[in-house]
Amino acid sequence: MGVYDALLLIAALPALAGPGWCSVEVVTVAERAGGREFRPQFTGQSAAVVAAVGQNASLVCEIYHLGNKSVSWVRSRDLQILSHAGVVFTADSRVSASVAGDRATSRHLLHVARLRTGDSGRYECQINTDPKMSMFFNLTVLDEPVPQTVVELQGPAEVTAALGSTVTLRCEARYEPPPRRLPLPALDIHWFKDDQPINLQSAGGGGGVLVDTRRGSARAESRLQLRAADGAAGRYTCRAAGRRAAVTLRHAPHAEGEVEAMQRDQAAAATRLALHAAPLLLAIALRLLHT
Ligand SMILES: *[C@@H]1O[C@H](CO)[C@@H](O)[C@H](O)[C@H]1NC(C)=O
Numbered sequence: 001m002g003v004y005d006a007l008l009l010i011a012a013l014p015a016l017a018g019p020g021w022c023s024v025e026v027v028t029v030a031e032r033a034g035g036r037e038f039r040p041q042f043t044g045q046s047a048a049v050v051a052a053v054g055q056n057a058s059l060v061c062e063i064y065h066l067g068n069k070s071v072s073w074v075r076s077r078d079l080q081i082l083s084h085a086g087v088v089f090t091a092d093s094r095v096s097a098s099v100a101g102d103r104a105t106s107r108h109l110l111h112v113a114r115l116r117t118g119d120s121g122r123y124e125c126q127i128n129t130d131p132k133m134s135m136f137f138n139l140t141v142l143d144e145p146v147p148q149t150v151v152e153l154q155g156p157a158e159v160t161a162a163l164g165s166t167v168t169l170r171c172e173a174r175y176e177p178p179p180r181r182l183p184l185p186a187l188d189i190h191w192f193k194d195d196q197p198i199n200l201q202s203a204g205g206g207g208g209v210l211v212d213t214r215r216g217s218a219r220a221e222s223r224l225q226l227r228a229a230d231g232a233a234g235r236y237t238c239r240a241a242g243r244r245a246a247v248t249l250r251h252a253p254h255a256e257g258e259v260e261a262m263q264r265d266q267a268a269a270a271t272r273l274a275l276h277a278a279p280l281l282l283a284i285a286l287r288l289l290h291t
């Protein structure tokens, strides 16, 4: 995870970062950003692409500040360089490459037309920095229609929580219809708050954020547990394979301390009622004995 993500997260989730954590991390960000200013950077992360036989696939590698460096596409299976700086090196006429975007952010595309199952495998978008930089794509070509990915949050679209209470959000991602044959890329669930990734390393667990994800072959389930502290209200999104589902968290007007005090008062009232009721019950019991 990049240092930039950390900075964004702190800005978005002040209450989820532990006390005293913010200032330390911001210093680190400033130092590293200075040294990295003009180095190329991938804007995305390694990705899984699924397509059916006969379809066309395009792998998109977006790079920030490529400068005078160039991009190659390499097929991992046989380490063949498919293209370099937009020039195609393979005799396979189904393969082509293109470049789009501007000087600041360029997009380097590898196209494979009329897919065959044998095209499945890993492809590398490589920048000729020293050392080289790579981003990987797992291409899976299926000989059946590509299943849809369904992402669902369990429960209502809006959750109201008392300040200080613990909230648990549950998300499920699955392929539909269930694939007849595997492997499909494993589904992984990522959580976002107001479109910023919730990263546990940067949240440090100190903010009371917990994520528990179980991954099956064609299904994944994730639980996000957080404390409804100040600043925790907002829109929470879970994403998997480009799909998403969202839930809005709002604060209830009472803080937990007040709720506890209310519960104590109620409990005390109940005890008082029981004490007052006791002589009455005794009286009824005595009357029953007399009849
Ligand atoms: C791609 O495949 C490799 C090996 O099967 C796996 O380790 C990796 O996690 C996959 N990456 C993605 C983004 O699916």
Ligand SMILES: *[C@@H]1O[C@H](CO)[C@@H](O)[C@H](O)[C@H]1NC(C)=O
Residues within 6 Å of the ligand: 067, 068
């Ligand atoms: C690329 O640019 C850097 C500075 O931006 C420069 O130092 C280097 O010589 C350039 N390399 C080539 C091959 O032009």
Ligand SMILES: *[C@@H]1O[C@H](CO)[C@@H](O)[C@H](O)[C@H]1NC(C)=O
Residues within 6 Å of the ligand: 055, 056, 113, 114
């Ligand atoms: C797939 O790519 C080929 C070759 O680039 C092109 O002729 C064809 O129209 C494309 N098919 C689709 C469905 O985009």
